[in-house]
Structures are given as C-alpha cells and as structure tokens.
Amino acid sequence: MARLAKVTGKQSRRLATALQVKAISFVQNDVQLCAFAMDASVLWSFVSINRMIEDKEQGYQRTLSGSRVKAVADYIEAGHPITTSILISLPKATYSAKTEKLSIPAGKDVGWVIDGQHRLAGAHLAAEHGSDIPLSVVAVLGQEVDFEIEQFITVNREAKGVPTAIVYELLKHLPSRKKPSDVAAEISAELGSALRKDPDSVFSNRIVVTTSPGPGQVSLTNFVRKVSPLVHPERGLLNIYTFEEQKAILENYFRALKIVFPGEWSKAKTIFFQTVGFGALFNVFDYVFKETLQRSKASFAVEDVVKIFKPIAHFEFASWNSYGSGSKAEIEAGNDLRVDLQRSLTAGADKARIRLA
Structure with missing residues (x-):
C-alpha cells in the first residue's frame, strides 16, 4: 500500500534501450507533435515527472495523490477505458516521415509528463495488477522545460470543468x-x-x-x-x-x-x-x-x-x-x-x- 501514499519531488527515470514507435506527426504553429499508442507499463518505465519540491523553486507538477491513482486503477480494472491522452515532452526524440516512426533515444529523463500523471500512475498500478492497457499519447518534440511549464499552466488554468x-x-x-x-x-x-x-x-x-x-x-x-x-x-x-x-x-x-x-x-x-x-x-x-x-x-x-x-x-x-x-x-x-x-x-x-x- 506504500505506493498509494502521496508522492512528492522530482521522479527521474531512464530508458535503457532506444525505442521506436509507430506514430502520426503534425505541426501546430511551428511546434512538432506526435500521436501514438503505448502500453501503460512501457510509458511509465521511462517518462520522468518534474514535481514541485516543497520550499524549493524546483518542478511544476502537483503532488501525486494516492487516492486518485487508486481510483483510476480501479476504474481500469473494472473494464473501463481511459479515452483522454497523456501529454508528454520528448526533447531529444526525432520523427521519420519515411518510416512513420518516432525514435526515442536511450538515457535519463528522455521524456517528461506534462499532463495526465494521475491517469498514467493509475494505469501503471492497474498494469501491476494484470490490466496493462494501451494509452493514447501526444508528445511534444524538441522543447525544453519552459515550454512544458507553459503547457502545464495552460492546461490547468484555462480548462473549465463541466458544471x-x-x-x-x-x-x-x-x-x-x-x-x-x-x-x-x-x-x-x-x-x-x-x-x-x-x-x-x-x-x-x-x-x-x-x-x-x-x-x-x-x-x-x-x-x-x-x-x-x-x-x-x-x-x-x-x-x-x-x-x-x-x-x-x-x-x-x-x-x-x-x-x-x-x-x-x-x-x-x-x-x-x-x-x-x-x-x-x-x-x-x-x-x-x-x-x-x-x-x-x-x-x-x-x-x-x-x-x-x-x-x-x-x-x-x-x-x-x-x-x-x-x-x-x-x-x-x-x-x-x-x-x-x-x-x-x-x-x-x-x-x-x-x-x-
């Protein structure tokens, strides 16, 4: 049950071997994006999460709530789909229009979660329980942390909940x-x-x-x-x-x-x-x-x-x-x-x- 506690601080992960995935690429106002599907267990294994650290000017993601993570996992294990995409940043990834494949290099912190950390963490927990579902992912290529923060603020400040x-x-x-x-x-x-x-x-x-x-x-x-x-x-x-x-x-x-x-x-x-x-x-x-x-x-x-x-x-x-x-x-x-x-x-x-x- 320890995994369900609130998680704070930066969470770095490493991709041991370079990864290629079939994807669709498109450009929005000079920003290249890729859309693809990936099993929750795989995505969780290499993307990092830049969470805020208390009393330090570091990170931008909110504390991970164990109760929200479990709620997502229970939802998945009950047979329901997660239809919204996870937004991530892949600063060093490249896309080949010829092969229609996205190449993610090996290394530490090769990907960052911008939006959807609770959905991803919940899907990861469900995967550990035997329900490893493919997630819809949208990746931003070639951008740095300032862009990630801007997108995080935009998604969380401008989004309006349904009444x-x-x-x-x-x-x-x-x-x-x-x-x-x-x-x-x-x-x-x-x-x-x-x-x-x-x-x-x-x-x-x-x-x-x-x-x-x-x-x-x-x-x-x-x-x-x-x-x-x-x-x-x-x-x-x-x-x-x-x-x-x-x-x-x-x-x-x-x-x-x-x-x-x-x-x-x-x-x-x-x-x-x-x-x-x-x-x-x-x-x-x-x-x-x-x-x-x-x-x-x-x-x-x-x-x-x-x-x-x-x-x-x-x-x-x-x-x-x-x-x-x-x-x-x-x-x-x-x-x-x-x-x-x-x-x-x-x-x-x-x-x-x-x-x-």
Missing part, C-alpha cells in the same frame, strides 16, 4: 454504472428539472442549470445536494413514494411556505432561495414531514403543511443572514426553525389537552 448540474443531468445515460448515490442524484436532478419546467410550480424560474443563480434562484447542483438524501433508494425518507408523489411533496412544502410567509417569499433576494435558507428549510424537512403526516392522518397537502407553519407565521428569517455560509450555517438556521416549530406544536398540543380535560 456539476450538467453531470447530474447526464447520469441517466449510465444505467449500468449507477451506485445508490448516483441514483439519488439522478432522481433529484429529474425532480429539479420537472419542477423548474412546470410553469405552475413555485419552483418555476427558481432552479437554474447552466448559469449562476441570480436573486431568488438556486442552482440545480444545490437542489440535488439537499434533495438527494431524501430520495436515496436505500435510506431516503421519500424513497417509498413515486416520482410524481415526490414532486408533489416538494411542491406542497414550498407552496405552504409561500402562503404562511408571503413577506419573505416576495422579496427579490428571499432567504428561501439563498444557500443558507434553502439548506435550512431542507434540514428541517424531515421533522415537518413526519409531524404533518402524524397530525393530518397521513396527508401532506398544502393546507396540512400550512397548519404546521401557521403558528410561527411571524418567524424572523432576517437573523439567518448573519450566520454566514456553509453547512454549519445551514444547520444552525435549521435548528432555529425546528426549535420554534417544536415549541409551537407542543404548546398547541397542551391547549388541546386542556380543552379535553
């Missing part, structure tokens, strides 16, 4: 690889999409997918974060209900909030659709849901939820703005609301008992 919301939307296309958490995320994303697309829903124009949320909006990512635990197929509070029932439950919950707290709801920057408020409302959802079902003979209609919130119609949501952000703030705000609800519902029950006495 998480879009990932959730795409999970539905991977039925054979779903974990329970993936299923929960997919259901949550579908619920969010169905609610935001319904012009009669209180969530209409409230949930955004591809843009940043504006005032009175939440991202689909945030919606999925809070709804996923409720619809988790193994332990979710709402997992026994159909999709349409889950949709109606969420709709009724927020529709009741709109009725009981019209002042807060009507604000352009209502706390209900800010991260802390949205999170707090879902942190108290389990309590509201169970209390409503118990007091309304298993009904969660809008009027049933209204009865739960009505006794605290004057609740001051403004205090939530001082809690900051993050899960701790959501928990604190949710606890405030839960305590007021518990106090009001307990007081109501006591009055009922007095009247019956």
Whole structure:
C-alpha cells in the first residue's frame, strides 16, 4: 500500500534501450507533435515527472495523490477505458516521415509528463495488477522545460470543468454504472428539472442549470445536494413514494411556505432561495414531514403543511443572514426553525389537552 501514499519531488527515470514507435506527426504553429499508442507499463518505465519540491523553486507538477491513482486503477480494472491522452515532452526524440516512426533515444529523463500523471500512475498500478492497457499519447518534440511549464499552466488554468448540474443531468445515460448515490442524484436532478419546467410550480424560474443563480434562484447542483438524501433508494425518507408523489411533496412544502410567509417569499433576494435558507428549510424537512403526516392522518397537502407553519407565521428569517455560509450555517438556521416549530406544536398540543380535560 506504500505506493498509494502521496508522492512528492522530482521522479527521474531512464530508458535503457532506444525505442521506436509507430506514430502520426503534425505541426501546430511551428511546434512538432506526435500521436501514438503505448502500453501503460512501457510509458511509465521511462517518462520522468518534474514535481514541485516543497520550499524549493524546483518542478511544476502537483503532488501525486494516492487516492486518485487508486481510483483510476480501479476504474481500469473494472473494464473501463481511459479515452483522454497523456501529454508528454520528448526533447531529444526525432520523427521519420519515411518510416512513420518516432525514435526515442536511450538515457535519463528522455521524456517528461506534462499532463495526465494521475491517469498514467493509475494505469501503471492497474498494469501491476494484470490490466496493462494501451494509452493514447501526444508528445511534444524538441522543447525544453519552459515550454512544458507553459503547457502545464495552460492546461490547468484555462480548462473549465463541466458544471456539476450538467453531470447530474447526464447520469441517466449510465444505467449500468449507477451506485445508490448516483441514483439519488439522478432522481433529484429529474425532480429539479420537472419542477423548474412546470410553469405552475413555485419552483418555476427558481432552479437554474447552466448559469449562476441570480436573486431568488438556486442552482440545480444545490437542489440535488439537499434533495438527494431524501430520495436515496436505500435510506431516503421519500424513497417509498413515486416520482410524481415526490414532486408533489416538494411542491406542497414550498407552496405552504409561500402562503404562511408571503413577506419573505416576495422579496427579490428571499432567504428561501439563498444557500443558507434553502439548506435550512431542507434540514428541517424531515421533522415537518413526519409531524404533518402524524397530525393530518397521513396527508401532506398544502393546507396540512400550512397548519404546521401557521403558528410561527411571524418567524424572523432576517437573523439567518448573519450566520454566514456553509453547512454549519445551514444547520444552525435549521435548528432555529425546528426549535420554534417544536415549541409551537407542543404548546398547541397542551391547549388541546386542556380543552379535553
């Protein structure tokens, strides 16, 4: 397991015998590149990695993360392909257009990894376990370390990750690889999409997918974060209900909030659709849901939820703005609301008992 620890510092390797490989060569703005396939075990055996050394102005690659390496290896060993290429630099390699072969000379540090060290390390680990796959490689020829650093910065600074919301939307296309958490995320994303697309829903124009949320909006990512635990197929509070029932439950919950707290709801920057408020409302959802079902003979209609919130119609949501952000703030705000609800519902029950006495 030592190989899975974080690895720091420069990692030099040596190619004992000159190597030739079939390749395609092309030129981009006077820079020669070659594309080829090579088994992970072979590529790993001779390319070096110029990692940063702590407190020294040396190297440019990040520390190698053992957990990421193992994740890649597990992915490969499960039978999945690595479709993205490894970018390397071969400063002294040459290409023959006549033979269509790339020649890599023997020696130390004849190749350097610019991008893809975790994919390469993971493929190497999988190879040690018997799954040695060929990797797609793009090599830059005849360049020195300054060029490598420039390319490393460009790849890692300019590359934009796919928005998480879009990932959730795409999970539905991977039925054979779903974990329970993936299923929960997919259901949550579908619920969010169905609610935001319904012009009669209180969530209409409230949930955004591809843009940043504006005032009175939440991202689909945030919606999925809070709804996923409720619809988790193994332990979710709402997992026994159909999709349409889950949709109606969420709709009724927020529709009741709109009725009981019209002042807060009507604000352009209502706390209900800010991260802390949205999170707090879902942190108290389990309590509201169970209390409503118990007091309304298993009904969660809008009027049933209204009865739960009505006794605290004057609740001051403004205090939530001082809690900051993050899960701790959501928990604190949710606890405030839960305590007021518990106090009001307990007081109501006591009055009922007095009247019956």
